Amino acid sequence: MTDPPHVLCVNPWIHDFAAFDFWLKPLGLLTLAGMLRQAGIRVSYMDCLDRFHPKETGFVKTGWDGRGPFRKTPVLLSDMLPPAASPLPGIKKPFSRYGILPDWFRNDLASMDPPDLILVTSLMTYWASGVTETIAVIRSVFPDVPVILGGKYATLCHDHATVFSGADHVVPGPGEPVLEEIVARFTGFPLCLDTPPEDPPFPALDLCSKLTYAPVLTARGCPFSCDYCASSFLEPRRVRRSVDRVFEEICHWHHGYRIQNVAFYDDALLVNGPTHAYPLMEKIIEADLDLFFHTPNALHVREITVEAAELMFRVGFKTIRLGLETAVFSKNRRHDIKVQADDFFKAVAALKKAGFDPGQIGAYLLCGLPDQDLDDVADSMAFVRSAGILPVLAFYSPIPHTLMWETAVARARFDLDRHPVFTNNSLFPCVRSDADRQRISRLKNQGVSDIVY
Numbered sequence: 001m002t003d004p005p006h007v008l009c010v011n012p013w014i015h016d017f018a019a020f021d022f023w024l025k026p027l028g029l030l031t032l033a034g035m036l037r038q039a040g041i042r043v044s045y046m047d048c049l050d051r052f053h054p055k056e057t058g059f060v061k062t063g064w065d066g067r068g069p070f071r072k073t074p075v076l077l078s079d080m081l082p083p084a085a086s087p088l089p090g091i092k093k094p095f096s097r098y099g100i101l102p103d104w105f106r107n108d109l110a111s112m113d114p115p116d117l118i119l120v121t122s123l124m125t126y127w128a129s130g131v132t133e134t135i136a137v138i139r140s141v142f143p144d145v146p147v148i149l150g151g152k153y154a155t156l157c158h159d160h161a162t163v164f165s166g167a168d169h170v171v172p173g174p175g176e177p178v179l180e181e182i183v184a185r186f187t188g189f190p191l192c193l194d195t196p197p198e199d200p201p202f203p204a205l206d207l208c209s210k211l212t213y214a215p216v217l218t219a220r221g222c223p224f225s226c227d228y229c230a231s232s233f234l235e236p237r238r239v240r241r242s243v244d245r246v247f248e249e250i251c252h253w254h255h256g257y258r259i260q261n262v263a264f265y266d267d268a269l270l271v272n273g274p275t276h277a278y279p280l281m282e283k284i285i286e287a288d289l290d291l292f293f294h295t296p297n298a299l300h301v302r303e304i305t306v307e308a309a310e311l312m313f314r315v316g317f318k319t320i321r322l323g324l325e326t327a328v329f330s331k332n333r334r335h336d337i338k339v340q341a342d343d344f345f346k347a348v349a350a351l352k353k354a355g356f357d358p359g360q361i362g363a364y365l366l367c368g369l370p371d372q373d374l375d376d377v378a379d380s381m382a383f384v385r386s387a388g389i390l391p392v393l394a395f396y397s398p399i400p401h402t403l404m405w406e407t408a409v410a411r412a413r414f415d416l417d418r419h420p421v422f423t424n425n426s427l428f429p430c431v432r433s434d435a436d437r438q439r440i441s442r443l444k445n446q447g448v449s450d451i452v453y
């Protein structure tokens with residue numbers, strides 16, 4: 001092929017027991033779309049999670065912070081899984097497809113100019129069946145167009161995705177280094193990208209039908225290797241973007257698209273703050289931009305100095321989430337050794353002194369770990385409350401390629417290897433007793449939930 005190909009990028013449906021647009025955008029796929037577009041490729045985008053689809057009537061609700069609920073269609077879990085996942089354990093929770101209706105998607109595909117190549121992303125591993133359903137609909141409209149799958153499910157469950165997703169090719173890891181090769185192999189077009197890896201074009205968020213917030217990454221990767229987390233497997237190298245470029249990107253969405261809410265997707269936003277996040281915040285304060293910032297991913301407690309807290313308050317951070325994990329400091333911490341009680345109190349004091357209202361500050365606590373004593377969770381919640389801020393429970397989801405995976409598989413109440421859905425955190429897969437699961441539900445009601453289950 002000599003003419004540049006037409007590439008369709010697709011964000012698949014979510015299949016889950018609950019889901020919410022918790023500042024959830026396929027940033028990686030849209031970054032690849034931005035790179036292709038910059039290289040002169042025609043790029044289309046279809047978002048199965050579009051809350052603002054033209055066929056949507058009277059449903060669209062959006063909070064002041066840009067978040068909102070997805071359309072929800074109940075489906076049967078058993079219909080959504082391949083036979084290999086059977087027999088299903090007795091899961092009673094209602095299961096749903098989140099996003100636009102399949103007919104809308106099918107019609108949108110059928111009425112578009114046929115693409116030469118289709119790139120599908122994947123976010124949470126346990127949304128795997130949503131990916132399979134999305135690819136099946138794509139196939140029904142474009143049986144001969146190559147479908148390439150990438151993203152988190154493709155990376156963390158590569159073998160499973162290769163067998164069950166229905167894609168022609170499943171690509172693990174970051175897409176940037178393999179994009180030229182994929183386009184050449186599946187379309188014959190000799191794509192030439194000349195973007196430096198640390199400075200790709202802005203993600204093509206403008207392809208979304210409506211933008212109510214912008215996700216922004218200041219760096220990729222995390223310097224810590226907590227044993228429940230896949231970050232060091234997914235992003236083995238920490239790569240920081242230039243402060244000027246991140247500032248330019250924030251201004252681009254703010255001025256060009258009237259975006260006021262920015263969600264940082266960083267794993268470790270404040271790490272090396274004095275040479276990275278601080279100068280960025282100073283630039284934004286100096287430019288007097290009227291912005292609200294959110295950190296749905298935890299901030300490291302030890303990085304919250306008086307200076308960091310003041311900058312965060314002045315620049316417009318609205319929701320602060322601290323990564324505490326547990327407050328049972330006396331036991332041998334299995335996860336990491338990031339935080340001690342003193343660090344935590346110092347961080348909370350710095351945030352309050354800077355002007356944050358205690359209601360804006362929450363601390364994530366892990367709940368549902370293999371062999372976890374739930375008294376520890378209850379004690380940790382009390383500890384967080386004693387500092388005058390909110391306990392936010394983060395329910396454990398076992399992730400392949402993490403240090404904790406083997407233990408989770410051994411302790412789980414389901415066969416986790418059979419299908420990623422069994423790792424879904426709302427099933428509390430590693431909490432074996434009914435009484436403990438009921439207790440978790442009670443604890444959940446006493447804390448704050450960031451994600452609506």
Ligand code: B12
Nearest residue numbers: 025028119121123124125150151171174175229230265296
């Ligand atoms: C930002 C983030 C979030 C954001 C939004 C995430 C999003 N857009 O999906 C928020 C804050 C909402 C979030 C929430 C949660 N998260 Co989170 N999150 C992340 C984080 C830190 C970065 C993800 C990201 O955007 N990376 C940057 C972009 C550029 O990467 P990317 O999208 O993967 O794309 C690249 C490649 O995958 C590839 N690629 C992508 N698509 C395609 C397509 C093709 C064709 C190709 C070739 C390549 C390709 O190329 C891209 C560019 O390099 C990751 C950790 C990490 N370091 O990855 C955890 C992570 C994804 N989250 C995780 C978890 C557990 C959660 C929570 C469940 C936490 C909790 N207990 O509450 C919630 C659940 C959310 C929900 N149910 O709605 C887990 C995933 C677990 C899983 N089973 O899959 C991760 C891996 C962290 C961990 N603990 O290990 N998260």
